[in-house]
Amino acid sequence: MKALKSVFLAHYKQFVRDRAALFFTFIFPIMFILIFGWAFSDPGINTFNIGLVDQGSPKSFSYIVEALDHIILDEDRNVFDIQQGQLDEKLQLLQDGELDAVIVIPEEMDSALEQVQSVSLQLYYDPSQISHQQTMIPILNQVVEEIDRSIQGNVRIITLEEQSVQSHDLRYIDYLVPGILGMSLMFTGIFGGIPIIQQRQAHIIKRLGCTPLRRSMLIFGELAFRMILVILTAVLIIVVGRLVFDVQMVGNWASLCGIVILGTLVFSCLGYLIAAFVKTEEGAIPIINAITFPMMFLSGTFFEVSNMPSFIEPVVKIMPLTYLGDALRQIMVDGSPLYPMTTDILVMAGWTLVCLVITIRFFRWD
């Protein structure tokens, strides 16, 4: 245990003194999030898609349509895009993220307006969508107020009754953040093979072989440090995502921690596998690049990968990063699953096992 702690501390000290390692572990993924997040972010005010459900007040319906149509963003772009339909159908669209809000005009509204009685409109939307909360709702409130005023002067009779609905309307940034976390776990994990290669190359392992230290402690101590590192990376990425782009971490922290550790384990074992076959650092770097770069792009780190040529598809389906990214998206932002969670976990566990078995068979300490 004392030895494990020493190896851990030795790696910690070496890491904090290595500026390049610090940069690639912490700054690099944040840079990706900021650059891609800003470059592809939604514009400030978007067109909001509104579902209107008329339950039998045609007069009020046309008032509202007219009022909404009057809100113009710039030139002749409308702020609201209105679709009429049935409640069930519209709510489904809202949940799928196709609509931003659904407004229900009640049967009694026409008569209520005539008799100057108070009436409430049901407004369904997802309050977790921050742009809706901050932009759409105030505009809708104003629209309703205008209608109210034009009909009844100063007496307020129409109110908007807000109903919250959880939608799956993932923004690009919601997709990106878990992808970047997956990518940095991949890099941090696979580069775990490098210290072993360096220490073997510099005869440090041999030097430590003269002491009572069990050599396996070298791996375990280093891996323990790596785990702390990836958890810090995950926290940093989640905090930056939250503060800068308001990406909500909706899932369970324990499951996230489990997937982060499993993901790191997969790629660490892949790194050790490389160390089993490659003797020099100079030889290992190009191999790591050849493995990580295709994975980074093909597994959908930055963009959803669809319509791939059929010969690429099997490649995508065996890449562990595909499953890590999918699992992280499911947990962090409740993204729609590509595969069931158990599949993600089993594929990653399978990769870990296969790499481990081959590594144990071929790895040499000297």
Add this chain to the structure above:
Amino acid sequence: MSSKTETVIAVINLFKAYSDIKAVDGISIDVKMGEVFGMLGPNGAGKTTTVEIIEGQRAPDSGSVTVLGMDALKDVRAVKEHIGVQPQSPALFPTLNVQEIIDFFRSLYKKTIPTQEVIELVSLQESRNVLVKNLSGGQQQRLSVALAFINDPDIIFLDEPTTGLDPQARRTMWEVIETFRKMGKTIFLTTHYMEEAERLCDRVAIMDHGNIIALGRPQQMIEDHFKESAIQFKMSDYPGQKAMASLTGVTKVVKEEEEEIILYTDNVPSTISSLLDLASERSAELSDLFVRQATLEDVFLKLTGKRIRD
């Protein structure tokens, strides 16, 4: 303290081959407590392989090794608790500083010497916060020796401790080794520097091609092989082996590829006088002439026909 009778390392009939090269070809060694035992030989003679087997870093093909009464081929970890090893290259984490490296190594042993004491022993007080990669070669080597001492071992193995060091750093290292000796440590030293072996070692084993070709106290070995002194010189017009051998008192002639000639003689004045006669007769020029006592180098030269540093 040291009785010099108790055996601390017993190697019997050790063999180790790499593919078809016999690195260690059936050697036996007996090292006594408190002695400085040197293993001398050219690169590739099998010194390092032998030492690494004794230290438990390598398994032999056959033979037995007993260290401090333990079976060094089985109780490897127990043996490692009680020995200190300084391998040929320092090989330390480059971005840890001196103090951190020492603390790291201290954490690996049950019994240890305080960090401060270790640092003072190898005079690295000034450099305790310097990163390993910024130490000079001599400082790195001293740190490496310090680490071999950190667990207060009974036996210290030093593999080529002064190779690549400048004369000043080499002398500092010798002082450290002398300190170990005074503490009563047993020291197992490998080197290919004759001077180092002669100066430091109580006993020396000369190794070549995996075999021990001579073993004993350095002075005794020289006396056993040479009653003679050596006359070393260069000569512009070499008259040939036969002419040289016929000079008065000469017992053996060695001609190196470079101009250098060594005559072993049991009568220095007569040999020099007849050498000068021969030279003036042929009007050949003599240069760099000096007379010296025979050394271990000469012993090695006589036994193998080649110089050790090739």
